[in-house]
Amino acid sequence: MAIRQILRRSLSSERRSVEVPKGHLAVYVGQNEKKRFVIPLSYLNHPSFQELLSQAEEEFGFHHPMGGLTIPCSEDLFVDLTSRLSRT
Numbered sequence: 001m002a003i004r005q006i007l008r009r010s011l012s013s014e015r016r017s018v019e020v021p022k023g024h025l026a027v028y029v030g031q032n033e034k035k036r037f038v039i040p041l042s043y044l045n046h047p048s049f050q051e052l053l054s055q056a057e058e059e060f061g062f063h064h065p066m067g068g069l070t071i072p073c074s075e076d077l078f079v080d081l082t083s084r085l086s087r088t
Contacts, residue, residue, distance in 0.1 A: 024041060029070075030075050036068075
């Protein structure tokens with residue numbers, strides 16, 4: 001599955017950057033200026049988040065300009081989604 005390849009590549013590049021707590025993943029979000037968020041890995045199983053991963057795959061393929069996983073959506077949408085996921 002292509003999403004797994006994206007995540008593997010993202011996880012390996014994250015190890016070289018600022019530490020991310022175990023069980024979490026750093027992602028970059030935004031349409032123009034990218035902001036870094038650290039999210040629990042459990043979010044990756046949620047269908048809404050998987051839709052964002054599919055969009056990232058369509059837009060960036062395996063080349064993520066920030067070196068980590070880049071999510072092509074507005075920061076507001078991402079914060080709204082992660083807020084809802086944190087309550088489940």
